[in-house]
Amino acid sequence: MYSRVICFVAVSLGVAGLGAPAATAGDAEVKVIADGLVHPTGIAIHPQSGALYVCESGAGKVIRIDPATGKTSAVITGFKLDIYGKGPKYEVGPLGLLFLDGQTLVVGGGDLPDGQELMRVYKLQKGKTFDAEDAFATYGPVAAGEESKMGEGNFYGLAADDAGVYVTSNGDDTKGWILKLPLPVKAGKNQKLKAFIATKEFTETINAPVGITMTKKGNLMVGQMGAVNLPKDSWLVAFSPKTGKGLNKAATGLHDIAGLGYSPKSGKLYCVDFAWLAPKEGGLFRLDYKKGDGGTMDVKTTKIAALDRPTSMAFAADGTLYITVNGASSLGSKEKTGKVVQIKGAL
Amino acid sequence: MRLVSARNAGLGAAGFLFAGTVVLSATAWLLSQEQSAALNAGLKTPAGLPAVRLPDGKAPSAAEIELGKQLYFDTRLSRDRTVSCASCHDPQKGWSNGERFATGIGGKVGDRSAPTIINAAYFPLQFWDGRAQELEGQALGPIQNPIEMDLTLDELVMRLQAIPGYKKQFDAIYKDGVSADNVARAIASFERTVLSGNAPYDRYKAGDAKALSEAARRGADVFFNKAHCTACHSGPNFSDGGFHNVGIGLHGKDFKAKNFDVGREKISGLEGDRGSFKTPTLREIARTAPYMHDGSLKTLEEVVDYYDRGGNKNPWLDEELFVLKLTARQKADLVTFLKEGLSSPDYPVVRPPSLPPDPK
Numbered sequence: 253m254y255s256r257v258i259c260f261v262a263v264s265l266g267v268a269g270l271g272a273p274a275a276t277a278g279d280a281e282v283k284v285i286a287d288g289l290v291h292p293t294g295i296a297i298h299p300q301s302g303a304l305y306v307c308e309s310g311a312g313k314v315i316r317i318d319p320a321t322g323k324t325s326a327v328i329t330g331f332k333l334d335i336y337g338k339g340p341k342y343e344v345g346p347l348g349l350l351f352l353d354g355q356t357l358v359v360g361g362g363d364l365p366d367g368q369e370l371m372r373v374y375k376l377q378k379g380k381t382f383d384a385e386d387a388f389a390t391y392g393p394v395a396a397g398e399e400s401k402m403g404e405g406n407f408y409g410l411a412a413d414d415a416g417v418y419v420t421s422n423g424d425d426t427k428g429w430i431l432k433l434p435l436p437v438k439a440g441k442n443q444k445l446k447a448f449i450a451t452k453e454f455t456e457t458i459n460a461p462v463g464i465t466m467t468k469k470g471n472l473m474v475g476q477m478g479a480v481n482l483p484k485d486s487w488l489v490a491f492s493p494k495t496g497k498g499l500n501k502a503a504t505g506l507h508d509i510a511g512l513g514y515s516p517k518s519g520k521l522y523c524v525d526f527a528w529l530a531p532k533e534g535g536l537f538r539l540d541y542k543k544g545d546g547g548t549m550d551v552k553t554t555k556i557a558a559l560d561r562p563t564s565m566a567f568a569a570d571g572t573l574y575i576t577v578n579g580a581s582s583l584g585s586k587e588k589t590g591k592v593v594q595i596k597g598a599l
Numbered sequence: 600m601r602l603v604s605a606r607n608a609g610l611g612a613a614g615f616l617f618a619g620t621v622v623l624s625a626t627a628w629l630l631s632q633e634q635s636a637a638l639n640a641g642l643k644t645p646a647g648l649p650a651v652r653l654p655d656g657k658a659p660s661a662a663e664i665e666l667g668k669q670l671y672f673d674t675r676l677s678r679d680r681t682v683s684c685a686s687c688h689d690p691q692k693g694w695s696n697g698e699r700f701a702t703g704i705g706g707k708v709g710d711r712s713a714p715t716i717i718n719a720a721y722f723p724l725q726f727w728d729g730r731a732q733e734l735e736g737q738a739l740g741p742i743q744n745p746i747e748m749d750l751t752l753d754e755l756v757m758r759l760q761a762i763p764g765y766k767k768q769f770d771a772i773y774k775d776g777v778s779a780d781n782v783a784r785a786i787a788s789f790e791r792t793v794l795s796g797n798a799p800y801d802r803y804k805a806g807d808a809k810a811l812s813e814a815a816r817r818g819a820d821v822f823f824n825k826a827h828c829t830a831c832h833s834g835p836n837f838s839d840g841g842f843h844n845v846g847i848g849l850h851g852k853d854f855k856a857k858n859f860d861v862g863r864e865k866i867s868g869l870e871g872d873r874g875s876f877k878t879p880t881l882r883e884i885a886r887t888a889p890y891m892h893d894g895s896l897k898t899l900e901e902v903v904d905y906y907d908r909g910g911n912k913n914p915w916l917d918e919e920l921f922v923l924k925l926t927a928r929q930k931a932d933l934v935t936f937l938k939e940g941l942s943s944p945d946y947p948v949v950r951p952p953s954l955p956p957d958p959k
Contacts, residue, residue, distance in 0.1 A: 337871060338870060338871040338873070338914065338915045340869070340870065340871070401827055401921070402918065402919070402921070424830075425830035425831070425919050426823075426827060426829045426830045426833070452829075452833065456833055456834040456835070457833050457834035457838075457839045457840070459839075479839070479841045479842075481841065481842055481863070481867060481869065481871070481872055481875075482724075482840065482841050482842075485840075529867070
């Protein structure tokens with residue numbers, strides 16, 4: 253259905269097609285690090301080496317990219333592809349990535365149908381390519397039942413504190429779940445993945461948590477994507493990871509927030525907007541927010557760079573920002589328009 | 600109905616229209632501080648509803664609302680002077696028309712049902728397919744529609760200019776006097792006062808356990824849980840403002856030949872929107888039969904049976920619909936909740952105002 257998250261989708265509404273530059277930015281310099289990718293949708297930066305790990309979702313794999321040379325290599329391969337959407341249709345494999353430490357990589361699934369989807373944890377080894385099945389631990393599924401009438405799927409955004417990994421999920425649209433994978437990770441299959449925060453109980457109408465990150469104070473900052481077929485209905489919402497309670501919420505006027513992150517340099521919050529219905533209006537934005545009355549927030553959005561359907565973002569320790577960009581292609585396209593871009597400078 | 604405090608006329612209406620630059624927030628229940636403040640100064644919002652969004656955050660004046668009300672009820676806004684907005688959106692009939700389809704001038708019949716305009720103020724996108732933005736963007740549609748009111752905008756302006764009682768009001772309220780845009784502004788301002796809240800459900804939610812009968816309480820539980828209705832009918836207006844294919848109008852259709860109303864797809868161009876229509880409000884639903892964009896379901900019992908079956912199967916059916924397996928009692932309770940829980944004692948009753956007379 254259409255109100256769910258299909259953040260990597262490409263609609264041929266925009267003109268930014270082949271050969272067009274990945275982005276045009278104001279002050280920010282946007283540099284393409286890797287291209288020719290199929291639906292890149294999740295990015296994490298290796299804490300020691302600074303290498304980029306990216307879900308090349310439409311190719312069913314996780315790849316490693318050297319940010320200096322752009323050289324890519326496969327890290328985890330063999331994910332199944334799940335087709336969904338009712339037109340246009342899309343294929344997805346893994347969707348979200350997070351490092352718990354230099355060896356432990358958490359992968360959010362999108363490769364299986366709702367109700368069967370898994371979180372997988374890999375213990376990486378230098379030079380070794382894993383098969384998707386070779387996970388050290390798996391969590392889930394959240395099958396159809398009391399908590400989720402259709403079962404959960406599409407684990408796109410990941411954030412962690414000492415107690416757990418918080419996973420944005422789709423499935424039951426009356427809930428809009430954020431799931432919790434308890435830490436520390438233990439070896440084993442199909443461990444409990446808890447339906448933790450029903451975001452829609454706080455937002456009432458705005459569904460689809462996707463982008464997620466931790467605030468300095470240790471709260472969860474979440475981008476509710478809203479419906480992909482509605483314009484400008486994306487919200488920014490804060491939750492407590494301790495109690496699961498909603499803290500503050502605000503309409504942003506952006507279309508479809510797909511990724512969020514704080515600059516380690518300035519402490520400011522940034523997001524990428526996929527802008528499903530209006531790709532030309534999408535890109536990288538700064539979100540300046542302050543608490544308002546009664547659980548609200550005041551948010552000001554400032555566009556930093558235009559990007560053609562960005563899907564996720566991650567800051568390196570030195571403040572350099574990396575963003576996965578889908579471009580125009582969708583299922584059936586011959587062209588591979590996916591890219592990873594780098595933005596340096598004062599963010 | 601809830602009235603508007605008599606703030607002085609003639610102010611603040613310039614730059615009123617949601618222009619192309621509108622920040623169209625599809626379900627912006629939250630208002631900025633200034634917006635709420637402005638609103639509270641001018642308009643009263645029934646319990647259980649958020650303040651309505653206002654163009655530029657400015658509350659309309661009482662005079663502007665009054666002018667809009669007159670225009671809304673005035674049949675002179677149609678070619679043969681027989682049809683007004685109220686003909687199809689009649690306060691006596693739940694601000695809809697009680698019929699399957701709407702009948703315009705010369706008895707011409709359209710192919711979609713007239714929705715209620717109660718709480719339409721909360722929808723950024725108007726019409727079943729969302730083709731108009733905000734109430735201002737909607738109001739001039741029916742006036743020009745050849746099977747509804749059939750006036751060109753030039754004719755509209757000429758007619759109103761010629762009626763001294765209207766010219767005087769427009770001149771007092773708007774710098775540029777009578778214009779099509781100002782007609783839209785005035786009608787939209789009036790429509791923003793046609794609200795329904797403070798229903799038994801709102802009082803129940805606010806803590807009054809006795810506000811709902813036992814059956815309605817059980818029905819609320821079915822609505823919010825087992826029947827999955829809030830996947831789409833969520834929030835204070837019981838609508839997500841979005842578009843979904845729930846299978847209406849698709850029974851026995853040829854999906855390849857597309858011999859049916861494709862709804863939102865016609866506007867968005869996306870196949871995934873095929874057969875999708877806007878989620879309507881469920882407030883005052885007991886008054887607005889028949890139901891659905893094609894008026895094909897006559898009663899709420901029929902609606903509940905339809906959802907219980909999981910809707911008409913089709914390739915674009917929303918994934919949030921499935922066979923509900925409700926018991927006979929759960930169905931009856933659900934209907935009771937819809938009828939009793941969402942009908943307000945403060946239903947917006949508006950009597951047709953006296954209208955400025957034609958020139959002698």
